[in-house]
Amino acid sequence: xxxLGILVSCxxxxxxxxxxxxxADGVFLNRQISVLKLLQHLNQPLVDSDLTAYKESFSPLNxxxxxxDAEVVKQYVGLVESGKLLHRDGIFGLFNPEHRQQMIVLxxxxxxxxxxxxxxxxxxxxxxxxxxxxFLYAFSVALLHRxxxxxxxxxxxxxxxxxxxxTTDVVRKAYQAKMTRTPTVIPMKFTGSANNPEQRVAxxxxxxxxxxxxAHWHMDFPFWWKPEYDGDKDRKGELFFYMHHQAVARFDAxxxxxxxxxxxxxxxxxxxxxxxxxxxxYENGQEFPMRPDNMQFSDLPWLTVQDxxxxxxxxxxxxxxxxxxxxxxxxxSLNNTVGINYLGEVVESSVHSVNPVFYGKLHNDAHVLxxxxxxxxxxxxxxxxxxxxxxxxxxxPAFFRLHKHVDNIFKLHKDLLxxxxxxxxxxxxxxxxxxxxxxxxxxxxxxxxxxxFDESHIxxxxxxxxxxxxxxxxxxxxxxxxxxxxxKYVITVNSKRPVNAIVRIFLAPKYDWFGQKVPLDAARxxxxxxxxxxxxxxNGDTVITRSSDQSTVTIPEPKSYPExxxxxxxxxxxxxxxxxxxxxxxxxxxxxxxxxxxxxxxMDFKLYVVISDFDKDVVSSEVNVDxxxxxxxxxxxxxxxxxxxxxxxxxFPFDRRIPSEELFLTPNMKVVNLVIKNVxxxxxx
Ligand code: CUO
Numbered sequence: 164x165x166x167l168g169i170l171v172s173c174x175x176x177x178x179x180x181x182x183x184x185x186x187a188d189g190v191f192l193n194r195q196i197s198v199l200k201l202l203q204h205l206n207q208p209l210v211d212s213d214l215t216a217y218k219e220s221f222s223p224l225n226x227x228x229x230x231x232d233a234e235v236v237k238q239y240v241g242l243v244e245s246g247k248l249l250h251r252d253g254i255f256g257l258f259n260p261e262h263r264q265q266m267i268v269l270x271x272x273x274x275x276x277x278x279x280x281x282x283x284x285x286x287x288x289x290x291x292x293x294x295x296x297x298f299l300y301a302f303s304v305a306l307l308h309r310x311x312x313x314x315x316x317x318x319x320x321x322x323x324x325x326x327x328x329x330t331t332d333v334v335r336k337a338y339q340a341k342m343t344r345t346p347t348v349i350p351m352k353f354t355g356s357a358n359n360p361e362q363r364v365a366x367x368x369x370x371x372x373x374x375x376x377x378a379h380w381h382m383d384f385p386f387w388w389k390p391e392y393d394g395d396k397d398r399k400g401e402l403f404f405y406m407h408h409q410a411v412a413r414f415d416a417x418x419x420x421x422x423x424x425x426x427x428x429x430x431x432x433x434x435x436x437x438x439x440x441x442x443x444x445y446e447n448g449q450e451f452p453m454r455p456d457n458m459q460f461s462d463l464p465w466l467t468v469q470d471x472x473x474x475x476x477x478x479x480x481x482x483x484x485x486x487x488x489x490x491x492x493x494x495x496s497l498n499n500t501v502g503i504n505y506l507g508e509v510v511e512s513s514v515h516s517v518n519p520v521f522y523g524k525l526h527n528d529a530h531v532l533x534x535x536x537x538x539x540x541x542x543x544x545x546x547x548x549x550x551x552x553x554x555x556x557x558x559x560p561a562f563f564r565l566h567k568h569v570d571n572i573f574k575l576h577k578d579l580l581x582x583x584x585x586x587x588x589x590x591x592x593x594x595x596x597x598x599x600x601x602x603x604x605x606x607x608x609x610x611x612x613x614x615x616f617d618e619s620h621i622x623x624x625x626x627x628x629x630x631x632x633x634x635x636x637x638x639x640x641x642x643x644x645x646x647x648x649x650x651k652y653v654i655t656v657n658s659k660r661p662v663n664a665i666v667r668i669f670l671a672p673k674y675d676w677f678g679q680k681v682p683l684d685a686a687r688x689x690x691x692x693x694x695x696x697x698x699x700x701x702n703g704d705t706v707i708t709r710s711s712d713q714s715t716v717t718i719p720e721p722k723s724y725p726e727x728x729x730x731x732x733x734x735x736x737x738x739x740x741x742x743x744x745x746x747x748x749x750x751x752x753x754x755x756x757x758x759x760x761x762x763x764x765x766m767d768f769k770l771y772v773v774i775s776d777f778d779k780d781v782v783s784s785e786v787n788v789d790x791x792x793x794x795x796x797x798x799x800x801x802x803x804x805x806x807x808x809x810x811x812x813x814x815f816p817f818d819r820r821i822p823s824e825e826l827f828l829t830p831n832m833k834v835v836n837l838v839i840k841n842v843x844x845x846x847x848x
Contacts, residue, residue, distance in 0.1 A: 185314075187734060187741040195315050195743070196731045197283055198306065199724070202323050205295035206251075206446050207628055214287050221284040223272065231275030239268045243292045252447045255297040256547045258531045262294075266301045267387060269293060273305035274392070282309065295446070296324060304382050307749070308394065308803070314743040318724040320378050320554055321371040325626040327555050328371055329640060330354065330442040331450070334626055337638050341627045346637040348620070354442045354558070361437055361560045363421040366645055366760075367414060368557045371621060372720070372753025378554035379750040380406055380800060386513040386527060397806050398813075400507025400515065404573045405813035406799040407566045409716075412689045413752075414563045416672055416759035420766055420841070424676040425689075428568035429529075429561065431460055431471050435536065439559045441549050449546040452537045454561075460532055461539035471532070474523030475572070478509060481522070482576045489517040497576060500812050506576055510569060529565050530556065574688060582820045583827075590776050590831035592659035593700065598772050598835045602650040604846035610770075611838040613648040614760050615845050622723045646755040647711075648846055654707040654772055654833075658700040663777035663788050665809060666707065668694040669817060670758075670837065673767035683824045687817040690771065692716055692798050693757065695809065697777055697788045711757060716798030718751030744795075748803070751796030761839025770837045773816060782810040 187195065200211045209215050224240055227233040242248045248265055249255060255262050269289060276282035286302050293301075306312045321328040329337075333351045340347035353365035367373065384399045415425040429435060440453040460468045481487045486494040487505055495505055495517055508515040512524045530550045538545035549555035556562045602612050623638040652668065669690040675681050681689075694714045698707055712719070722730065734741035761768075777788060786808045794802065801807050812818050821827045828834065 183746060184742045184744045187743050189735075191314065191743060192731055192735050192741060194279060194283070194312070195741075196728070196735060198315055199318060199728050199731065201283075201286060201290060201302075202299065202318060203724075204625055204629065205290070205299060205323065208291045209287065217284045217287040218291070221288055223285055223288060226281060229277045229281040230272065231277065232271060235268055235271045235275065239272045239289070242268065243289075248292070249294040249297055251294050253294055254445050254447065254449065254546050255294050255300065256551050257300065257553070258527060258534075258551055259547075262297060263387060266297050269298065269301040270305055273302060274308060279311045282311070299323060300382070304385060307379075307382055308392075314745045314747055316721075316727060316743070316747060317749055318727055319371070319621075319721045320375040322622050322625060322724040324446070324554075325621060325623055325640075326446045327443065327552065328374065328621070329623075329626065331444045332442075333623075333640050334444065337623045337626045337640075340636060340638045341629075344636050347639070349623070349638070349640045351621075351640045351642045354440055359437075360423060363423060364414065364417045364560075365558075366616070366643065367417045367756070368560065368562065370644055370753065370756060371619070371642065372644070373410075373557055373756060374554050375721075376718075376750060376752055376799075377410070377557050378552075379748075381553040383748075383750045383800060383803060386511050389514055394804060397801060398504050399513065399801075400504040400509075400511070401501075401813055402799075402801045403507040403511050403513075404503055404570075408570050408573065408814070409692060409799055410557070411563055411566050411570050412691050413756070413759065415689055416670075416691060419672050419674075419676060420760040420762055420839075422676075426560070426563045426567050428571055429533075429564040430568065431468050431475075434459055435533070435561055435564070437560045437564070439549070439561060441555070441558060443549075443555075445546060451555075452545045452548050454537050454548065454559075458536050461536060463532065463535055463539050464541065466528055466532065468532070470523065471525065471528065474525050474528075477522055478506075478525065478572060479575065481509075482506070482572070482579065485579070487517050488521065490520065498580065502576060502580075503573065503812065506573065510572060526565075526569050529569075533559070533561050533565060577818050578820055580819050582822055583816055585826060585829060588816055588827065588832075589829040590664070590774055593662065593664065593774055593776075594657045594830040595772055595774055595833035596655040596657050596704070597653075598655075598770065598833045599653040600650055600770060600835070600837055601653060602648045604648040604848050606846055607648065607650075610835060611765065611840060612650055612758060612761075613846050614758055614839060614841045615646055615648075615843065616643045617646050617845055618642070619644045619720075620723065622725050624724060644755055645760055646845070647758040648848070649711055651708055651710045652694075652772070654709070656700055656705050656707060656774060658702060658705065661702050662700050663697060664700050664774045665695065665697050665777050665780050665811075666709070667771075667773040667775065667815070668692070669771040669773070671769050671771070672759075673769050673836070683827065684821045686769070687821050690814075690817045691759070692814070693770075695798055697791050699788055712754060714754065714757055714798075715794065716752050716796065717754040717757050718748060718796050719754050721749075746795060748796045748800055750800035752799060758839055761841045763841050765838040765840045768837045768839060770835050771817075772833050772835075774831045775811065775815075780811050781808050782806045783808075 223236050230236045249262050257263055276285055290298055333349050336349045353369050355362040384396055434457040438454045438456040441451040443451045485498045486496050509522045511526050512519050534548035534551035549559050600610050618641050621640040670693055671686045671690040733739045
């Protein structure tokens with residue numbers, strides 16, 4: 164759980180954050196363990212006797228009064244009984260309209276169950292009758308959105324369906340280990356070879372936590388989410404822009420850290436320069452397709468490249484004219500702070516697009532075009548590529564190329580908005596006096612931070628079939644992942660009055676690939692958000708001390724599947740307490756990726772600290788500094804319920820053009836130089 168807003172003044176501790184964690188009672192523990200058992204060995208039928216009992220004794224059709232919509236339940240059961248559901252051995256693709264529609268019917272059945280009992284028994288009923296990944300997706304989205312499931316943890320994505328995260332050689336070795344009953348730790352390499360410069364940044368795109376974050380973002384904000392479901396998804400279109408914008412900015416910072424130029428956008432008429440060989444196989448044994456270098460986009464039977472140009476042309480026209488046209492012919496202005504939200508929904512496109520017939524599904528279709536580029540006429544029965552699944556897409560360098568293209572469309576819009584004037588940037592009476600960044604390792608010097616690679620384990624219990632679902636031997640994969648030394652920001656702020664504020668912290672590479680200093684107006688589109696949190700400023704000097712692990716863009720390392728099971732089972736036996744957080748989010752950048760890698764000799768960055776007026780920024784006067792303590796991974800993942808409390812445009816104040824650096828840097832901002840050094844081994848703390 165993140166703690167928001169620890170604030171230390173010169174004289175005293177003004178406020179301390181309180182985590183919203185609670186001790187799990189029997190009911191919660193039962194639900195948590197049931198979910199963990201349900202998702203084990205999804206490719207095999209349930210064997211756990213507690214759960215199989217439901218399978219026999221419960222029937223959705225005999226309980227129709229226990230769902231919001233009986234018709235949808237009948238529809239789902241009808242799909243099962245008619246054999247029309249995707250086969251269990253098939254490959255579920257969310258972008259496949261038929262697969263998605265079936266999934267939605269199951270989701271609506273689960274989401275519409277009137278109580279936990281009905282929800283869970285329906286899930287048990289559905290589990291062995293539905294394609295495993297189709298079931299997992301529908302179940303996960305329902306669980307993440309049901310009020311009675313708040314706080315329940317899903318195991319890490321990469322341990323529920325490890326196949327799609329692992330290379331085939333690792334899966335094979337896992338089977339060998341199981342057959343020979345040898346506890347094994349299998350090293351997993353990044354795909355590609357040293358002959359491919361892109362491999363230098365594979366640690367980022369292939370990071371299991373990044374993939375998991377991305378998959379969870381799309382579960383929290385599904386493009387198919389219907390307006391009639393409970394809960395408005397606040398600023399979903401803008402978040403689509405911002406989360407992906409930040410992913411691209413971070414990828415670029417990693418590229419510069421590795422002497423690679425920033426990623427170039429894909430274009431419909433140009434070659435897809437980089438190929439990609441995932442080296443992975445689906446659970447059914449089919450291999451993820453490999454894409455050679457320099458392929459060209461090709462028409463699919465239902466979608467042409469010309470369609471993409473056409474839809475994009477319409478979107479660009481809308482941006483240039485400053486409005487989008489709804490399906491009813493109404494004009495909706497884009498030239499304001501909510502324009503980006505409309506545009507995000509249109510570009511993605513989601514069910515909330517004002518006019519999907521006219522503007523198409525540019526981004527979603529691009530994922531499919533890329534995924535099927537090696538077999539566009541579907542002649543060879545090649546399975547979908549990594550781009551067709553949110554949990555695997557970031558592995559492909561083309562993901563970032565596509566999203567750079569999409570990001571440039573959003574930039575076009577943002578660049579047409581008037582730059583912020585001084586009155587929108589300043590915070591009268593508030594001045595940032597000093598900013599210091601201090602690492603915790605022994606070798607640290609101020610404003611120099613250390614990154615390194617360390618090992619992370621993936622439990623492979625679910626990668627191999629078992630007769631009993633009991634893990635006979637411990638089998639793990641080990642991967643090398645970027646990490647950094649913990650650090651803290653020490654920010655001295657002078658205020659002429661006691662006032663509430665929001666601190667926004669960003670990082671940007673100082674030099675481009677050519678070694679030239681990047682002017683602020685160019686650098687601002689590549690700034691990385693590190694943190695955003697509220698503080699109370701006193702009259703006079705306030706020294707804000709904020710530790711890196713409190714960042715509101717990241718989430719901590721999740722517990723592994725076996726650890727989670729073990730913790731809950733021990734709590735059920737009364738041996739330990741199990742605490743949970745109702746506001747727990749699975750979406751969020753893995754904390755270990757907070758800082759870009761930097762270089763062995765040190766890489767120069769600029770750190771921007773911007774202090775803005777809390778009372779002006781928040782969406783409602785009812786939002787209180789202390790209320791914000793429970794918000795985790797707000798930066799890229801927004802909120803699941805209600806309104807995002809920070810009403811400023813995402814990325815503020817760097818989201819608009821900056822014609823003059825001097826006028827831009829008002830006294831409530833400060834920029835300092837920061838060096839990030841990548842070392843071979845974890846430094847001594
Ligand atoms: Cu997240 Cu393109 O939307 O991958």
